Amino acid sequence: MSNTETKTESSDSLITTDVETGSNDRTAPSNRTAVAARDLNVYYGDEQAIDDVSMEIPEKRVTALIGPSGCGKSTFLRCINRMNDMIDVCRVEGDVEFGGKNVYDGDVDPVALRRKIGMVFQKPNPFPKSIRDNVAYGLKIQGFDGDVDERVEESLKGAALWDEVKDQLDSSGLELSGGQQQRLCIARAIAPDPEVVLMDEPTSALDPVAASKIEDLIDDLAEQYTVIIVTHNMQQAARISDRTAVFLTGGRLVEYDDTTKIFEDPEEQRVEDYITGKFG
Ligand SMILES: Nc1ncnc2c1ncn2[C@@H]1O[C@H](COP(=O)(O)OP(=O)(O)O)[C@@H](O)[C@H]1O
Ligand SMILES: [Mg+2]
Secondary structure (H helix, E strand, C coil): CHHHHCCCCCHHHCCCCCCCCHHHHHCCCCCCEEEEEEEEEEEECCEEEEEEEEEEEECCCEEEEECCCCCCHHHHHHHHCCHHHHCCCEEEEEEEEECCEECCCCCCCHHHHHHHEEEECCCCCCCCCEHHHHHHHHHHHCCCCCCHHHHHHHHHHHCCCHHHHCCCCCCEHHHCCHHHHHHHHHHHHHCCCCCEEEEECCCCCCCHHHHHHHHHHHHHHCCCCEEEEECCCHHHHHHHCCEEEEEECCCEEEEEEEHHHHHHCCCCHHHHHHHCCCCC
């Protein structure tokens, strides 16, 4: 795996391999926090969607958010790059720290924040534009003054799509297959060189082969980016993530630990019940 080239910081921790969880590809602990939620509460009108969540998300690792439908996973994800700002009834209390700053401080520009914290959604949503323009979209907004074509190529390579589209950069992004469209959206998200990539169930609209390509890609992305992924697919969380956060009804974070620990020996009975399919 390509990860082996970069995990040089602590070679003596690279002894374990585990076929069931992908997390051991990056066994060296990440000692830097990319994003930290502190006493986060989120409401839609009177309804509470996130209940006093605090968690530290490690840099350049894959962190999975799992839990039953409606437990607040998407809400939590959207807090990180302030996408919830766009929902009128949504109110956020508490802090989300990123780069040593609370993203909810008055002087934070949400547009600049979203360049640093990109997002990929469940349904691939390319713009009705050429493949090139889809990827270059964020660069234009930020007034990027480097070589756009070079950055487009790098981003498409980073999204494992370049070889499939390099001869058709001027054709519409909408002509691609679903899996290719999702990789195009990933290329668009990484083009502005973010630090964090948020993904909300990025494979659930895809067939298994396309989904598997995205899973491989996520593993590669974590060499360079912090990846935070919501998934309802527990096998997927087990395969691709280093850390897993389990949310349960009411927007409570019930357990958050190394993925192997969550799936093999969780502390909470409720987590074990959820993972073994007793509810959810
Ligand atoms: N835009 C919204 N307006 C009002 N309520 C919402 C909105 N989005 C989510 N909710 C509510 O917040 C709770 C958490 O939703 P969500 O974050 O989408 O959960 P999940 O992603 O885990 O399925 C649910 O009760 C949902 O109905
Ligand atoms: Mg959701």
